[in-house]
Amino acid sequence: MTNEYAIEAKGLVKVFGDQRAVDGVDLSIPKGMVYGFLGPNGAGKTTTIRMLATLLQPDGGEAHIFDHDIVSEAGKVRERISLTGQYASIDEDLTGVENLVILSKLAGYSRKEAKERAKELLVAFGLGEAAKKQVKNYSGGMRRRIDIAASLISTPDLLFLDEPTTGLDPRSRNQVWEIVRTLVKAGTTVLLTTQYLEEADQLADRIAVINHGKIIAEGTSRELKASVGAGTLHVQLENSDHQEKAMAILQEKLQTPIHSLPEGGSLSAQVGNASLVAKALGDLTNENIPVSDFSLGKPSLDEVFLTLTGEKTEEKEEKK
């Protein structure tokens, strides 16, 4: 073991037409961790993964997977990795067991071993009963699981998961998370992309926030949260007539811009120091501005993301 990194990339670039889908991505991902790519649709997450998984050749920069160059040593890279793409890469017309037997044979198992391996995986992934059904009759969660199972026929040293839980119900999502955690405990490095901040928060040891093909922030979930201060203060006034006065008072005490939300009398602000909040609320009472509700939320990755990408709070509200 000469190198502790599963993935090392320098200045990766991919251009589609006149658009720089990936625009100079640097990565150093140590072995054995879950690394999350967080970003909106079209940020360049999938393109980056497809380059690392040898499906696309980069237009610039270089990357190594376990010390193998992704372009000149693509074959060696493929022996160590597995990819579960955004779209199910399982043959819908075939049954679950047929799909896995074919992939097991391609991995080098004999016919008999392939059948055993397929069965073992199906049972382990809670698909034993559905083994002989055509995959087109599977639910979304079952499809996702067989897709992941298909990536694990020979346990890879590095697994790429492209939006593994998009469109899944909470129970199926938790099952996918469980699979990822178990896999990591067993020593596999996982690189996953997600649009869900909660998912990155729950699963990833380190997170890269990607937007417009660039990594705009990188760190642990805690580090990223710390970068936006103590959290967000929400204040609900009893009477929206007081809104302007209340905003002025809060602004003065908290030394930070106050946002008014679309519903009347509802204010929010990013707070750097929690102790200022008590004073500010006290001042509101002193000025006879009744407050019906307030909360100081710990910063969520949502807020981190929005702060970093500069999207407005209103849009965030609409998304929820």
Add this chain to the structure above:
Amino acid sequence: MSQPNVIKEEQLRQAITSRKRPERPSALTTSLTFSSRALLRIKHVPEQLFDVTVFPIIFLLMFTYLFGGAIAGSTSEYLQFLLPGILVMTVSQITMYTGIDLNNDIRKGIFDRFRTLPIWLPSALVGALLVDMIRYSGASIIMLTLGFILGFRPEGGFLGVIGAIGMILIFCFCLSWVWTTLGIIMRSEKSLMMVSFMVLFPLTFVSNVFVDPQTLPSWLEGFVDVNPISLLVDAVRGFMHGNVTVEAIGWVFLSSAVFLIIFAPLTMYLYRNKK
């Protein structure tokens, strides 16, 4: 509600921590595995055999009775002339579906997985083409059987018929790479169909399948004479009628080789660098 699919952690841990890595399979093994995949697809979606069963029957009946009287004076005489040609036309048109299947697989994302496997890359395509050989043979046998019932009598005998089918299979295997190339390039099934027809219709109709080229205007005759479909029809007619020449066989091999040499590497290049 159906029984929930329970995942037991211990089972899961065991299944996904098996670090066993079998020997890398040979190119032959992986190609045959892809063939078995294609056969399983036929098992589950038997409708896809329409093109090699119903098509040939309709084509043969339609053209024999439609043109027979007008062109040769009688349908039975025309059948002697037409059957080898229409066999070539039908099977070479069926080759188009190879590209459509590939195009579908690519759009569904299945090939992303195959392309990240440490296997001999062309095996996915070669395996599918091997099964297509079975499909083409099936179509040929169905047409010949029907032709025989209608009164077709090959003077070349059984061996002549086998030789004729052999010619068709070799040519169609090579021609299929044109469709795999197009199957990778085209974005949708519709546009792929359109382009395929645009290539196939002139190629199969402007040939010696239906008429003797000597009846054509000279500029058209010039094209018909070098059309690879005509070259194949010449060899197939020769085999069936027992008067095949080495020259005719040579032309089929040459035109097949040209298709293969240009389009097989082109397909693989595109396959490897697909966006």
